Amino acid sequence: MSDEELAKDLGLLSALTIGIGTMIGAGIFVLPGVAASTAGPIVVVSFVIGGLIAMVNALSVSELGTAMPKAGGGYYYVNRALGPLFGSIAGLGDWMGLAFASAFYSIGFGQYLTTLLPIPDILFLSDIQVGALIAGTVFVGVNYIGAKETGGVQTVIVTILLSILALFAIQGWLSFDVGTLLSDGGLTPLGYGAILPGTALIFVSFLGYAKIATVAEELKNPGRNLPIAVIGSVAIVTVVYAVLVSILLGVVPWPELSQTAPLTQATQVAFPGGLTGVAVTVVTLGALLATASSANASILASARINFAMGRDRIVTNWLNEIHPSYATPYRSIVLTGAMIIVFIAMLGQDIEVLAKAASVLHLVVYALMNAALIVFRETDPDYDPVFTVPLYPFTPILGMVLSIGLLAFVGQRELFLSAVFIVVAFGWYFGYARNRADGQGLLGKHILDRGGDLPSPVVDAAASVAPDGTTEDMETPTTMVALSNPRTEHSLVALAAALAKHDSGQLLAVHVIQVPNQTPLAAAANQRERISEMSGQLLANARTDAEELGVPIETRTILSHEGLDEVFDAARSHDVDRLIMGHRGTRLAGSRAEGTLDELMHNLPCDVLVLDERGFNPSEILLPTAGGHSSDLSAEVARALQQTVDARVSILHVTDNPPTGQNFIEGWATDHGLDEAELLVETGDVETAIGRAATDRTLVIVGATERGLLSRIIGGSLTLSVLDDLETTVLLAERPHDRSLLERLLG
Structure with missing residues (x-):
């Protein structure tokens, strides 16, 4: 349950x-x-x-x-x-x-x-x-x-x-x-x-x-x-x-x-x-x-x-x-x-x-x-x-x-x-909780991290009361999966499980049930049998998939008047490290995971990955990059899939100067731990090059654009204009970072 x-x-x-x-x-x-x-x-x-x-x-x-x-x-x-x-x-x-x-x-x-x-x-x-x-x-x-x-x-x-x-x-x-x-x-x-x-x-x-x-x-x-x-x-x-x-x-x-x-x-x-x-x-x-x-x-x-x-x-x-x-x-x-x-x-x-x-x-x-x-x-x-x-x-x-x-x-x-x-x-603590509690307090961690600078009795006392196995920071990375559609559940959980396994982390599967504004949440909660039936099977499938892949999972059902906003709120409140959700149902602003108003007012709560509905097969990955902020996240995801499911990674860089582009892509691959990846340097139109390179691939991972909201509304978006036409599954990756209102508007 x-x-x-x-x-x-x-x-x-x-x-x-x-x-x-x-x-x-x-x-x-x-x-x-x-x-x-x-x-x-x-x-x-x-x-x-x-x-x-x-x-x-x-x-x-x-x-x-x-x-x-x-x-x-x-x-x-x-x-x-x-x-x-x-x-x-x-x-x-x-x-x-x-x-x-x-x-x-x-x-x-x-x-x-x-x-x-x-x-x-x-x-x-x-x-x-x-x-x-x-x-x-x-x-x-x-x-x-x-x-x-x-x-x-x-x-x-x-x-x-x-x-x-x-x-x-x-x-x-x-x-x-x-x-x-x-x-x-x-x-x-x-x-x-x-x-x-x-x-x-x-x-x-x-x-x-x-x-x-x-x-x-x-x-x-x-x-x-x-x-x-x-x-x-x-x-x-x-x-x-x-x-x-x-x-x-x-x-x-x-x-x-x-x-x-x-x-x-x-x-x-x-x-x-x-x-x-x-x-x-x-x-x-x-x-x-x-x-x-x-x-x-x-x-x-x-x-x-x-x-x-x-x-x-x-x-x-x-x-x-x-x-x-x-x-x-x-x-x-x-x-x-x-x-x-x-x-x-x-x-x-x-x-x-x-x-x-x-x-x-x-x-x-x-x-x-x-x-x-x-x-x-x-x-x-x-x-x-x-x-x-x-x-x-x-x-x-x-x-x-x-x-x-x-x-x-x-x-x-x-x-x-x-x-x-x-x-x-x-x-109670020493007889029961110490062997089960899985988190060290900030004070104990602070003392143990600075053991050489503090009196030994203080350090010894902190170590003696620490939970078993947590004398160092043992916080488990958490990947949250926002589920809404039974058809995409398996793909999203498979992606999340692969990344969580790479990090020795855990999954949090969340089903947000959006309630009309006219319906009070308390009244909706009274329809518990219908809600449980609606949400229970979806989350039960997620638990089964995660357990088969050997990754611990917790599940939540959230009633809300909001949709995407509540997903982001849940990610913040549960302090997750990354959020994975499906393409359909998200309100993408250009090539970003935020809605248009969200983009002006807020930052993302964590790393966000958005997978489209064409399934998940990471065997052949195409990783286009121009070195943007979110391309670091794209590289981390590709590297994790390479190490956990033996994915073959190809990195694509499109440039008007091939020698310079070759130097860039080689250095970028080395810096991101992708030395074994196939390196592709193309010239000409970026969208055409991505479409051509994606033909024989099963997954394209793209970092979110750095372009601002107004510039993308006026000029269109690379991500929406080319990737929606691909037959290959697309994974959009975005890493949060602070941007001023002017940067959000004009890029």
Whole structure:
């Protein structure tokens, strides 16, 4: 079964509401009473400090997310920068942290549910825990069968919640009493030293913004929308928390504020008698909606993290098996759900433990993410974020210090839990993941590459934790094949497999199913049986062909409103080395693989090879060259086919000066490792010479022209004018390179 992907369809508003909706549930509806009992009225400052710490981390999340909009969020960044050991800690920490957070949200749901319905105690479980278990089971079941909060639904939920909270804020402000706020000891009855323990407790209220990064692959224009959504959601929620918690404490004295349903209690006090019942019901329903939304979003995010870890072999990909009917990673969801149920049953009578455990694990991940940002900046020349944190490196260093420093205030039980978790994560890596993970982190590679310049203990430590067989860079070259037609599938895969085998690489076969703009992608995804039948056989044939040729292959089906553009986006997102696609269905601009507008606005994502539909027989190759930029790629392809399938290569150069042409072609062949090729020097018309030389050949490989768009529109194109008339199969090769707009227009 091939993996399926959705194109980028989440807009800025949807991303913003994902963060706000996840955070707003805990901070207002669940924690104010518990937090006030810990810190007193000064707990408002605890919320503000929590927001500031979250904001510093949000800046780093935004930079990493715009550089690498990948599923998995924090795990992906840490694993790539620091290596699979720290990737194991980050991935398992994020996963367990989300399970604790989901249990916490479920308890919050149970607290408000018991104010509406009588729920009995069962055995050692309180009525709140029973309600939470019911809720948690429902949330897991909803994710199991595949219903999820889309961006549109989340926007509606957040709009409803903010409307309810705005009404409460208005009426609560009318009932606000400074005397109530300052009663029982003033602002700091428990001392200023209670502020940071309060922050450690309520930090779980700020975890939602990081979930935006886990859906970064689905964001439209992530370079712009992701930082706005991440930073904006933290800023909005911090203000909302500060205002509403202040109002709560000015309506109900802090020692009396309910630790189970604080907003319901404050609503009963703030609203006049005739409206009390309606207001309480509305607020309670809002609390149920908020906590349900937060729990569901956390379970959904955990499945994405498991997918990313399975892809990197940190955990078994068995967890990511897709349900045949519901098309969900049901095993991952069931395992996460089982942990949530256990946490509710064993720890649900002390909500502080759940809140702090979730905070601790996420704080560890945030510290590692800040470290990852520094590693990317210092070691990766290809790291190119659209958004960059201000005051680098001060900002990520501050993020690490604040995240680790806050751990000192969470309490001994939670610190013990975090220590046990880190030990377990270390054990998991050395006992399972190390023998399976196939990628070295940038930090480890940087240390090992400079072993002679660094202290030997540092080098020895990096080597001792490196994945087996990856003390050097073992990144596998990837050739992507864009498939659309069963008639051309075998030829494209055969070409791709020959090149991948030469590079000791792997294949990625992608089938882009273009959906009309009038049809929402989510609606198209619901037609899963038809899509699977349409795409499954095509990709199954590709897998069979690749396996027969001895080349590893992965497959993807992508739903998109675009065609060629989505192929290029997929090549970029999967970081492939070359892209192979068929001639029919591509919008060739002159003799280039880009469309006309693409050529003006963008560069190709990688090396691109376009094969026509006349089959693939590389036994006799003609390689015309005039020494252009993309002719280097043509030579690489010809050399690879020569070495893997014993192709006979003939190089053709057309010139008005044969002696000079002979010197050129001999030097060019030597420079490109084609000394055994037959060399042909012709005079006269280029198109005629190519047509004549191609007569006895089975494949013509041509590098894309360097001529600009307007010059080719006016003067025609060599590639289209002569090669379309050949009976020989044509392979167009183009290597990306930077060109100014003037060069693109005029050549």
